[in-house]
Amino acid sequence: MLNNLRHRQLPKGLKETNLIVILSFLVLLMIGTIIFATGMGPVSVHTTTVLQILISKIPFLSNPVGNDWTQVEESIVVGLRLPRVLLGLIVGASLSVTGVALQALVRNHLADPFILGVSSGASATATLGMLFGTFSFLGTYSLSLSAFIGAVVVIVLVYALSRVNGKINMTQLLLSGVAIGLIMESITKLITLSAPNALGLHNATFWMAGSLAGAKWGYLTLPLLVMFLCMTILLLNYRALNALLAGDETAGTLGFNVNVIQTMLVLIASLLAGVTIAVSGSIGFVGLMIPHITRLLIGSDHKKVLPVSAFLGGILVVWTDVAARLIIAPEELPIGVLTAIFGGPFFIWLLKKNARK
Amino acid sequence: MKLQVENLNFSYNHHKILNDISLHVNNGEFVGIIGPNGSGKSTLLKNLYRALTPDSGSIYLDHENYRDLKIKDIAKKLGVIGQDNGVPFDFAVNEIVAMGRSPHKKLFEGDKKEDKEIIQNALNTVGMADMAERNYLYLSGGEKQRVLLARVLSQQTEFLVLDEPTNHLDIHHQLRIFDVIKGLGATVLSAIHDLNIASLYCDRIYVMKDGSIYKSGTPEEILTSENIKEVFNIKTDVRQHPVTKKAMITYLPESTFNKGEDIVV
Numbered sequence: 321m322l323n324n325l326r327h328r329q330l331p332k333g334l335k336e337t338n339l340i341v342i343l344s345f346l347v348l349l350m351i352g353t354i355i356f357a358t359g360m361g362p363v364s365v366h367t368t369t370v371l372q373i374l375i376s377k378i379p380f381l382s383n384p385v386g387n388d389w390t391q392v393e394e395s396i397v398v399g400l401r402l403p404r405v406l407l408g409l410i411v412g413a414s415l416s417v418t419g420v421a422l423q424a425l426v427r428n429h430l431a432d433p434f435i436l437g438v439s440s441g442a443s444a445t446a447t448l449g450m451l452f453g454t455f456s457f458l459g460t461y462s463l464s465l466s467a468f469i470g471a472v473v474v475i476v477l478v479y480a481l482s483r484v485n486g487k488i489n490m491t492q493l494l495l496s497g498v499a500i501g502l503i504m505e506s507i508t509k510l511i512t513l514s515a516p517n518a519l520g521l522h523n524a525t526f527w528m529a530g531s532l533a534g535a536k537w538g539y540l541t542l543p544l545l546v547m548f549l550c551m552t553i554l555l556l557n558y559r560a561l562n563a564l565l566a567g568d569e570t571a572g573t574l575g576f577n578v579n580v581i582q583t584m585l586v587l588i589a590s591l592l593a594g595v596t597i598a599v600s601g602s603i604g605f606v607g608l609m610i611p612h613i614t615r616l617l618i619g620s621d622h623k624k625v626l627p628v629s630a631f632l633g634g635i636l637v638v639w640t641d642v643a644a645r646l647i648i649a650p651e652e653l654p655i656g657v658l659t660a661i662f663g664g665p666f667f668i669w670l671l672k673k674n675a676r677k
Numbered sequence: 678m679k680l681q682v683e684n685l686n687f688s689y690n691h692h693k694i695l696n697d698i699s700l701h702v703n704n705g706e707f708v709g710i711i712g713p714n715g716s717g718k719s720t721l722l723k724n725l726y727r728a729l730t731p732d733s734g735s736i737y738l739d740h741e742n743y744r745d746l747k748i749k750d751i752a753k754k755l756g757v758i759g760q761d762n763g764v765p766f767d768f769a770v771n772e773i774v775a776m777g778r779s780p781h782k783k784l785f786e787g788d789k790k791e792d793k794e795i796i797q798n799a800l801n802t803v804g805m806a807d808m809a810e811r812n813y814l815y816l817s818g819g820e821k822q823r824v825l826l827a828r829v830l831s832q833q834t835e836f837l838v839l840d841e842p843t844n845h846l847d848i849h850h851q852l853r854i855f856d857v858i859k860g861l862g863a864t865v866l867s868a869i870h871d872l873n874i875a876s877l878y879c880d881r882i883y884v885m886k887d888g889s890i891y892k893s894g895t896p897e898e899i900l901t902s903e904n905i906k907e908v909f910n911i912k913t914d915v916r917q918h919p920v921t922k923k924a925m926i927t928y929l930p931e932s933t934f935n936k937g938e939d940i941v942v
Binding site for chain 2: 556557560562573620621
């Protein structure tokens, strides 16, 4: 009884906080991020103006707000910044969820589309499609689909190479990820060097650097749909993902068909990585950092980890992108450069922390 | 719940590991499997809980062939504690135990009040209720093993398959875990490392040697000096313990004989 009382008086950590409360807070944070980040850039737009422009775009609400902003401001907010901020949210969320899915697949914190070479694989096939039109028979979404193909190939290869006696070996995993990533980067170089036309080459180089600068409203649909689809499938199977972290055998004894779930994870991670990389190039380490921070805050239950890391990832990418367009304004830094500068040391820290365990 | 295994064979890389195994566990029985390292105990159990697929032979759970049962249906009848129990992620104790509810749940279905009670009861049974919010990673070996037992209990299966559930535990925790298991009244098939533990808890024992069932019977029939010498190649003194009335095995080290004294065993 006494024991019980003492436990009650302890301050409740985030881990026991209701998921609804955490998610409501994150939604507010996201809305705040959209409003503030949209105004920030080489040409800054005042936050109240952003808010007025946004509200004027909501049907039935346009009347009460005045109309005291310039046409330039409106086109910056609606035509350039807002789609870019929204794309940042989707890309960040997708990359984080890709990280969560890959980590469940290989049962390791250190999995990330960038580190396992998945991004490089997607880039290689995407470049091939962009410069030679190899996948043009796939139609409008040929870039996304070609990136998806590259991602699947790499995940399957890395997964097969790092399985030793039915278990994922961490050293094998990281090394085969690095090796295949390097091979894929070389293939990308080979493709760009033998590119038939200069314009395509220019486009490909710009895209590969990893940037949200080219965001348009039209780019949002497919990544958004894919993210909702994958998120729904993963959330439906959150128990299976939890069980997988306890090991393949244990997951099997808890009634899950491990092969089916692992195949599903390979497809989902590839789809998310491929579609995201097709619109933003490769932005590294988001899928590594965000799931880890999320788990530190709220534990490893996937019912919480999936939505929380999606929100945190989106918010982080949007703010990193703000930094990317402000640091050397009016020039822009590729956002991938910034995430790597922070993500690299984070990865090394994780590696050291893991080694201590 | 009754388990029946008929003529099971299993090989790995063309190397035969299990050779024509037949065994059965009756409803409510506590059956132990003993045998030296590498005799195939774990491999046999893995075939029974479907982590490995046998080359030939049949397994029946309550007269239903495994082939006709879904993975999820087996998980509702058969709870397992295997050897590989590392969880390399931060999970709270109650989250690990909640995993046991998985086979009873539909897609995305959360834990209801009823599930929470089952989880709480399981934690009470193994004496880990105070630790429900603790991080599993930082528990001691004995505590981890009790949490795994609670996970299997929350799975609410009538049949338990255990692969040396008290491996690496001190004697207090060994007895405690087996007392809890014995107290459940469930049907149990367990690989057991320690012969005295096997003697104390088992209704029947199967002895494995080189991938085959060498002998089977009650602890008194199986745990004799001759059998132990034959299978484990050690000298022992076996007597009936005055209090437990069970066979008590004392291991006799080679040094005892090297002194040239004549010990009558």
